[in-house]
Amino acid sequence: MTASATVRLDVPREDLFGIHNLPYGVYSLPGRDPRVGTRYGEHVVDLATLLGDDVFAGPTLNPFMAQGYDRWVQVRSAVTAALKEDVPRDALHPAADVTLHLPFDVADYVDFYASEHHAANLGRLFRPDNPEPLMPNWKHLPVGYHGRSASIVVSGTDIIRPAGQRKGPNDPAPVFGPSVRLDIEAELGFVVGTGSAPGEPVAAGQAEKHLFGVVLFNDWSARDIQAWEYVPLGPNLGKSFASTVSPWVVPLLALQEAKVRTPVQEPEVLPYLALDEPWGLDIGLEVEWNGQVVSRPPYAAMYWSPAQMLAHLTVNGAPTRTGDLFASGTISGPAKGQRGAFIELTWGGAEPVTVAGEQRTFLEDGDEVVLSATAPGAGGTRVGFGEARGRVVATRHGREI
Incomplete structure (x- = not known):
């Protein structure tokens, strides 16, 4: 040459x-x-x-x-x-x-709920009379639900406002129409590189042999559709319309300097979730709404580790495949400026935030949200994740079907 x-x-x-x-x-x-x-x-x-x-x-x-x-x-x-x-x-x-x-073909997708701060905030919002904001199972297992892989899109793809059935507290009956409480969830997504056979769980200590890398993940959420549908089986149409991932998959091998201990896990977890040193990742995210940074969620605050999420996902014998993706759930820290969803940031819409000079609660057509993040790298450097960008556009069908 x-x-x-x-x-x-x-x-x-x-x-x-x-x-x-x-x-x-x-x-x-x-x-x-x-x-x-x-x-x-x-x-x-x-x-x-x-x-x-x-x-x-x-x-x-x-x-x-x-x-x-x-x-x-x-x-x-x-x-x-x-x-x-x-x-x-x-x-x-x-x-x-x-x-x-989109950097990989998404085989399956599971979303977890791994932030204690997020789960507790939503508990206080939805169950204000309950002195314990967390559900009884929350500190015993990584709670999650199975999502829709076909709706995962790459950064820069427009997000069509979902329509669906909803019922507000003052509505005499359900109505159908575009979501009026459209939200985001700032998350990380973990990409499975090599799968596991049916009936062969992945031990928490072996997770790094299966996890290829990490992407930014925005789990767009229609809170009004979700609130009406989720009892008793959980999220469905309020979540399944779109999730945005960043186009660059940062290898887990590049994030060794970002490893940190998870928060103290009490009560003691069951053996299949136990690690000598449960590890999280010191990744700092930014949430930008119409060009303004409104939140900086810290992934280091997450209660459940990626290894524990994969171990729980497979402990019942469920197989995994190359290209499976599981997301962390909303990343939130203890401070208001660290909340990774607008339902938390605006406290269910009761405490609007100022965005580009306007008082805002949930997303309007034309709004653009950008997630970005960095983490510690080798020798005092920083590792970038690029961005997960999405702009909301109007629903494509009318108010009645």
Whole structure:
């Protein structure tokens, strides 16, 4: 290869997409098919060209993820080494010139409810006369529900306001129409790289061999539809219309410096959830509403760890597959400015917040919400996750069906 066909990239150490990160994603150029790449500084690097490996020449990460943990370690090492040398010019594309796609085919999706602060806030909102805001099971198991994988979309996709059945406290009967209490939930999503067979639970201590990486996750929520439908079986249409993920999957291997202890778990958990050191992640999120940061949820405050969520998901013998995704549930901290859902931030609409000079409670058509996040990286660096961006557009059908 001639010198003119290669280039040495100089990415500042403080760049959120530096050599310490190297997330995986799927990109395309105009008129070309999607391929797997990594983000390095202001470039997207084509991995099939960089490494000469056709597993990266397709439109999804699933074939690579299915190769397993040892292969993930090997490829990360190879990519790191290759980017420290001269790189083929035809492997490089300015990040501003590419279109980013959903990075993996989502096989199944489960959403958890792992923040004690969020669960307690909602308990106080919905059950104000109950002195105990948490339900009796909450500190014994990671509560979750099975969601709809087909409605998971990549950042930048418009969110169509859902319509459905709702009944307010003063309505004599249910009505049908567009949701009027449309909300967000700032979460992280965990991507399963290698699955598990039916009847073979994943031990909490083995979770890192199965978890490939982390994405930002916005679980859009129609609170009025949800409130009317969720008893006795839980969320359905209030959640199933859309969830937004960031296009870059940050490998769990890039987040070793971000590991922290979870909050103290009392009472003692059952053995299948026990870890010598239950680990969470020190990831700081920002929630931006129409260009204004309204909340900074701290993932380090989450009660249940990713490993415990995966162990609970599989303990009944449920299988997992490459591309399964489970989300953390709303991330909220103890302070008002750390609440990851607008139903909490505005206390059910009773305490509006000022957004771009306007008093607001829930989302209106045209509103845009952007989630972003960073975490500690190797050697005092920071790891970036990109963004999960979505704009609300009007429902596509009328008020009656």
